Amino acid sequence: MHHSHDNSIIIAGEALPVIDMPIHDRWREAADRRGFDITARVADRYALALTCRRCGELSRTRLFVLMQHRPRCAHCIEAAWRQEAASAGLTFLRRDPGSTAYAWYRLPCGHDARRQIGLITRVAAGETGLRCATCQEAVEAAEAQAVGWELVGPDPKGDTNYRQYRHACGHQQRIARGNVRSQRFDCAGCGVTWTAAPSFIYLFRVLLPNGMRVLKLGFSRNPQSRLQHQLLGDRDLACHVLRVVAMPSGHDAIRTEKRLHARLRRRFPDAVIDAKDFAGALTVVTEVYAEWLEAEIQQLLDGIEEDSDDDGA
Known part of the structure; x- marks a missing residue:
């Protein structure tokens, strides 16, 4: 698609003067081999206006680039970027005038962001994620x-x-x-200090990728945060909060939790799950128990809760 006005050609929004000089056959042959037609000589004696046979758009190319390298159609490149952006769930907005490696995109949340074009290629291929x-x-x-x-x-x-x-x-x-x-x-x-603030003893049930259901007993000032942001190595795992018991402070929670684990390991060594069975699924390496121990743990937590109620009475 040729964009012309008087004795100039408009390329990428810029009116470039047409240079009335001959276009040599060897130039046309080189352009033909590379998928372009030479439309005119523009701007100066060393610049050419090329028409891409693939998209029909014009681009400006230096003569030595045509003869010694392979010109690239900026419109086809941008079309590919737009397609990659769409595949990544984004909207391509514009190139970054300050860097050929970056462009501006609209993210799914509606915010605009400057990102590396290569990163968007990887996002579109499913190799990585992108956050705002x-x-x-x-x-x-x-x-x-x-x-x-x-x-x-x-x-x-x-x-x-x-x-x-x-x-x-x-x-x-x-x-x-x-x-x-x-x-x-x-x-x-x-x-x-966090150790002086109120805390909780928690009991979670987790379904591992191997089909095994296990129990995680621990303490946290924020059990829900512990579950959502720290415990799961695989965020797709099914996990349920079975119980939380309020403790007066982090110090109390630590002390109580240590007593619980010592008692469970001593009385039910067969219930302790080997770390290799949940490696990668959970971010911890200890304090994970077989599901059949739930009734015993719940009974121990009942006692802790009753003691706490008595102390507060």
């Missing part, structure tokens, strides 16, 4: 707010596992994001 930095920041801010902290920004030391947070007391510190989710961290400013 704006939405991710909102998630991390909500996580911090839920535990009385404020997300300030990235880690000042550049560790991607850490963020900079501000406590309600005004103190700022860098904390691993995983610790914020599990609430296992202290404020170095006012001295408030």
